[in-house]
Structures are given as structure tokens and as C-alpha cells.
Amino acid sequence: MSDLLSFVKDRDPDQKEFHQAVEEVLESVMPVLERNPEYVKAKIIERITEPERLIQFRVPWVDDAGNVQVNRGFRIEMSSAIGPYKGGLRFHPSVTLSILKFLAFEQVFKNALTTLPMGGGKGGSDFDPKGKSDNEVMKFCQSFMSELFRHIGPDTDVPAGDIGVGGREIGYMFGQYKKLRNEFTGVLTGKGLAWGGSLIRPEATGYGCVYFCAEMLATKEDSLKDKTCLVSGSGNVAQYTVEKVLDLGGKCVTLSDSSGYIYDETGIDADKLAFVMDLKNVKRGRIKEYADKYSEAVYTEIDSTLDYNPLWHHKADCAFPSATQNEINGKDAQNLIDNGVFVVGEGANMPSTPDAINIFLDNKILYGPGKAANAGGVAVSGLEMSQNSMRLDWTREEVDTRLNLIMKNIHQACVDASTEYGMEGNYVAGANIAGFLKVANSMIDQGIV
Numbered sequence: 425m426s427d428l429l430s431f432v433k434d435r436d437p438d439q440k441e442f443h444q445a446v447e448e449v450l451e452s453v454m455p456v457l458e459r460n461p462e463y464v465k466a467k468i469i470e471r472i473t474e475p476e477r478l479i480q481f482r483v484p485w486v487d488d489a490g491n492v493q494v495n496r497g498f499r500i501e502m503s504s505a506i507g508p509y510k511g512g513l514r515f516h517p518s519v520t521l522s523i524l525k526f527l528a529f530e531q532v533f534k535n536a537l538t539t540l541p542m543g544g545g546k547g548g549s550d551f552d553p554k555g556k557s558d559n560e561v562m563k564f565c566q567s568f569m570s571e572l573f574r575h576i577g578p579d580t581d582v583p584a585g586d587i588g589v590g591g592r593e594i595g596y597m598f599g600q601y602k603k604l605r606n607e608f609t610g611v612l613t614g615k616g617l618a619w620g621g622s623l624i625r626p627e628a629t630g631y632g633c634v635y636f637c638a639e640m641l642a643t644k645e646d647s648l649k650d651k652t653c654l655v656s657g658s659g660n661v662a663q664y665t666v667e668k669v670l671d672l673g674g675k676c677v678t679l680s681d682s683s684g685y686i687y688d689e690t691g692i693d694a695d696k697l698a699f700v701m702d703l704k705n706v707k708r709g710r711i712k713e714y715a716d717k718y719s720e721a722v723y724t725e726i727d728s729t730l731d732y733n734p735l736w737h738h739k740a741d742c743a744f745p746s747a748t749q750n751e752i753n754g755k756d757a758q759n760l761i762d763n764g765v766f767v768v769g770e771g772a773n774m775p776s777t778p779d780a781i782n783i784f785l786d787n788k789i790l791y792g793p794g795k796a797a798n799a800g801g802v803a804v805s806g807l808e809m810s811q812n813s814m815r816l817d818w819t820r821e822e823v824d825t826r827l828n829l830i831m832k833n834i835h836q837a838c839v840d841a842s843t844e845y846g847m848e849g850n851y852v853a854g855a856n857i858a859g860f861l862k863v864a865n866s867m868i869d870q871g872i873v
Contacts, residue, residue, distance in 0.1 A: 425450050428469050433583075433592040435474075439522035441749065443775060444676055445529050446473055448781070452856035455845045466872070468864045475528065477501040478522070481571045485547055485563045487556075497568050499547035501581055502528035508579055509545030510802060510809075512586030515593065519550045522615045523749070527586075527773055531802070533859030534795040545581055547572070553588050554708075565596035570695075573601050578609045578812070584805045585614040587748070590660070591626075596709050608814025613805035619818075622808035624823040625801075629771060630664030631824070632800015633744060633792070635768040638672060639835040640790040640851070645790040649673035652740045654765070656680045656733075657747035658704050659712050661771040661798070665744045666697050678735050680747060685735045688714075688721040732756050739763050746771030748825035754779030761787050770794035784852060796834050796855035803830045 431448050450469070457463050464762070479499040483841065487493055498521065501509045505679050511531040514524070522545045532544030549568060576583060585594055594614045601611055608620075615621035624631070634648070640646055651674040655662050658679045666676040669802050669821045674688040675691040679700060689697070696718060715723035724734055732755040736743065745751050752760075757780035760768070768784055769792040770776065776784070776793075804827055811818055818826075838854030847853040 425454050431470060432473050436522070436525075439525060441520075441522045441526040441774075444778065445526040448778065448852070449529075449533070449856045449860065452853040455619065456857055456860060458501060462868065463864050464869055468867055471867065472503060472532070472863065475500050475502050475525065476504060478521075479547075479572075479575055479617060483551065483564065483568045483571070485567045486559075487560050487563075492854055493564075493726065495549050495551040495564070495715070497547070497549045498524050498572060499572060499575055499577070499583075500524050500528035501546055502544045502546070503532045503863060504543040504589060505863050505870065506536060507541035507543045509581035510542035510584070510805065511544055511546040512548075512584045513589045513593075513597075514546070514548035514586040515551045515553050515588030515606050516548070517550055517552045519548045524548060526749075530773055530795050533856060534799045535802055536859040536862040537796055537837060537855060538799050538830055539833055540803065542582075542802065542806050542809075546586075547583060549588070553590075553593065556590070561593060562596045565593055566600040568581045569597045569600040570604065572597075573604045573715070576601075576611055577592045578611050578809070582610065582805075582809060583612055584802070587659075590614075592615060595774065598628055602692075606734075610809055613808045615808070620808075620812050622804055622811055622823055623818070623820040624827060625804050625808060626660050627664040627667070628804035628827055629661045629798050629801030630666075630746070631668045632803065633661070633746075633769045633771040634668035635674065635800065635828050635831040636792050636797040636835055637742065637744075637767055637790070637833055640769075640792060641767060643839075644790070646740070647672065651675070651742050651767075652677060653742040653744060654678045654736060654740045654760075655736060655744045655746055655771075656685070656735055656751060656775075657745075657772065658700060659746075661746040661801075662744075663697065663701055663704070663846045665771055666692055666700075666748055669744075670694060670697070674742070676744075677738065677740070679711055679714070680735055682726070683710050684723055684725040686711055686714045686721045687735075687738060688718065690720050715784065732759060737759050737763065740765050742767040742769070744769050744771050745775035747775065748772055749774045750777050752776045752780045754783060756780060757783040761789070766790060768792065769797045771798050773798065785852065791851055793852045793855050795816060795859065796838050796851060799834055800831055802826055804825060804834075
């Protein structure tokens, strides 16, 4: 393993997030490589950690004051072994090549777990839509797509949304793609319902994560009913995690944004959730306003001097990290365990550091890693692609039923793979092995390409 990891680190020594993602997968799949020497001979690891294509470009645009702005755009086309590249676009100042490569690498295995024919990719820009007018966002998106359109298509690469990319941004990019290519195709997912989008797509990642945790609990003859849950973030994933937990009889008591978090011991009910959705999706306000409206809630600002996040230091049964990568460190993980949490479902991508993951595994809690637990979003993106190909629209109930079934299948694939390789109950190993086997076998079948 050390030689393989050194190979990756020596090629890109500054990409620590990518190294972290690769190391996690390698730890899980070493028994697979030992049992299947053909993967070693075919250099599967060396090939799967190198993007098939990496595109970087400049994105010039003009702001409302008439000033020229220049951002960087990226698309990482990681693997097309089992289908067209599929993965989100992230618009955020923190976007770097390392972060996008880690996300693209994770996406390869996540997509493989869905059982749908999708490869893995990721992209985005260091552009920050926060504080920009609709006109500025439109100008940026049109400039971004004026380069990206050359590299994507419904049978080549189908991007979706991610942090900073919602329905507004997808709409502007789709309109520009349609103008440049003079064709109406399902080249992006997360589209508006009137022009090719799928019902349940905004809800899918949050719903899917909760469905996955419900499956983990079912193995212990338990459920989410009457469980108290900690949720980070306040975007789509967090919002619909809260909604589905409510549907299944549980209670969520926290939400957060980049400024701080709220703790509402009485629970975020349907009316309070509606307030949050209006606050974050329409008014684009801060989560502090929740505490201003509801006196029973306590707001805590982020304190950068702390080496832990106090959001994860409340009594609860379940935790749903739904904000960003590495938001739970080792101290946070221990705080969760000490405060009674025995279920963790990752709604965000790689939100737990390696130290945190080891604490979860050592304590044998029900831990659903992101590539399995948050695969619901890309699963419904795949269902949107299917509907676009058939020129059909499925009902909300039909899409939700398919999503639930996909999450059940992902859970079972993780259980089966971990059991086969002697790591029963380890969902990290199960997810990595199940996803890896599907991609590796496809690569073997297709030769050295």
C-alpha cells in the first residue's frame, strides 16, 4: 500500500485532500488486490487515480459595475469505465484542483454503487455566487459554459449541481449550452421541472442519506422513530435530511452555516423547516435569523480558536454531517460518541477526517460513509438522465420509490462486500470494495485504455 500511495503523492505532492481520499480507498481494497493479482498486473490503482482527462480554463466576465473579473474553471473527467462522466459543479472560493480531484475520485465509486451506468467526474470554479446579483451570476455561468460545452454531452459527460450551484445556475448554464450547440439534450441534471428536470432531485441527497441510515438501523431491529439528530449545514442536503427524519418520526435539533449554528432542543418541526427553506433558498439569509425568530433556539458563532466544533457536542442519537469536507475531526468524533451518538450518516462528501473515521470504526457505531450514504443525489441525477433519454416524466412517488430501492441496494452491496472480505459491519470497507470491484472489472474487460 505504501508504494501505491507514494506513487500518488509523488505525482501531486500538494494535493492533500486527494491523497486523503485515495488512502481511505486503498486501506479498504488491499485485501481485494491480494486476492486478485490481475488487478495489480493491470495497474488498476495507478490508472484509476489518474484522471482520464483534466480540463482547466479561464472564465472572464463583467460585473455590474463594468469591471472585468477572471476566475478559474475546472472539469475533472476521472473515469468512464461504466458510463458517461457524472458529477457536480462546485462554485466556491475554496475550489482547488486537489478538492475537485478528491471529489471526482469519490464520485467514481459512489456512482458505481448506485447500479446505474455512470462514470465519475467533478468540476467547478473559484467563483463565489454569494453576494452576486442574478445578472452577475448569469454572466459568469454563460462564460463558464462557453468553454465547458466543448467537453460535455449527454453521452460523454453530464454535470450536475453542488455547493454554490443550484437551480438558478443550472438554468443559466443549460440555456448557454443549448444556444451554443443548437440542441435540447439532457446534458445537465438538476434542471427545472418544466424543461427536463426530475421530481425529488433537490431532496434526493438528504432523503437518500436518511434512507441509508434507516437501513443500517434496521440491521439492529431499530428505526429513526424518536431519535434525536444533529445536522450540520442548511442547504438542500441538510433541509431535506431534516424533512425525511421528521417523516420517519425523528427530531433534528441543529443546523448551521459558515457563520455559526443553531441548537433548538424542542426540535425543528415542519413550520420551522419551512422558515429555514425560505430563509436560505429565497432570502439567502444567515442561520442566525432562526434564533432571532424562535426564542427557544440558541445561536453559537463559529470560534476559529477552538479545535473542535461545538455543534457535535450535544446529546443525540444520530449525526448527519451535511455541510462540507473534514467538518468532523477526531475530537468531534469522540464528543459524538461520548454524547450518545451511535449512527452517523454522511450527507456531505468526506466530512470526517481519517482520525474521526477510525474512532467511529473502533467504537463499532453505525457509520455510513459519504460515497454510500449520500449517493442518493447522483442516483436521482441518473434517473433524470433516464427520463430525458426516454422523453418521459415520472411521478414524485415513482422517483422516491426508485430512490429508496437504490439506497437499499447500496446498503446491501456494502454489507455483502464487507462480509465477503472479513470486515462485517464496516460500511467504509464495504462501500469502497463494492464500488472498486465494479469499476476494476469493467476496466479489465475494456483493456488498457
